[in-house]
Amino acid sequence: MDATILIVDDSPFIVDGLAAILSRKEYTPVCANGGEECLTILKTVIPDLILLDIMMEPMDGWETLEKIRENPATKDIPVLMFSAKKITPAEAREHSMSIDDFVSKPVSPSQLLESIQRIFSRRNELLLERLAAQDKGI
Numbered sequence: 001m002d003a004t005i006l007i008v009d010d011s012p013f014i015v016d017g018l019a020a021i022l023s024r025k026e027y028t029p030v031c032a033n034g035g036e037e038c039l040t041i042l043k044t045v046i047p048d049l050i051l052l053d054i055m056m057e058p059m060d061g062w063e064t065l066e067k068i069r070e071n072p073a074t075k076d077i078p079v080l081m082f083s084a085k086k087i088t089p090a091e092a093r094e095h096s097m098s099i100d101d102f103v104s105k106p107v108s109p110s111q112l113l114e115s116i117q118r119i120f121s122r123r124n125e126l127l128l129e130r131l132a133a134q135d136k137g138i
Helices: 012-024 035-041 061-070 089-095 109-135
Strands: 004-008 028-032 049-053 079-083 101-104
Touching (some): 079 109, 101 109
């Protein structure tokens, strides 16, 4: 696949496990152990997707997401949120425009990979639609 995916979780065990799953499917994982490290990495690496945990300390996933979206260089990177905590309907409404998908922990490798593929497929479809519109002068 050759896409770079930034994995952000404050549990090194989870980060390592997800990195192993993604590597086996020929993705290039980049690992961050928390929100601050994620933002530091994003100064030098622009991944194709960010896999972002919600429940982290001291900066949680929502705060990290907000900072990602505030930065012009990172605002359009697709974000797949994941958490053992179920998101509330209010959180879903509040963040629906900022995240591309959500999966619950524990996530099976197949469920994770399907969600990633769905995000990439949607992004490719939007790109093709935009190019077709540009060709028509729209």
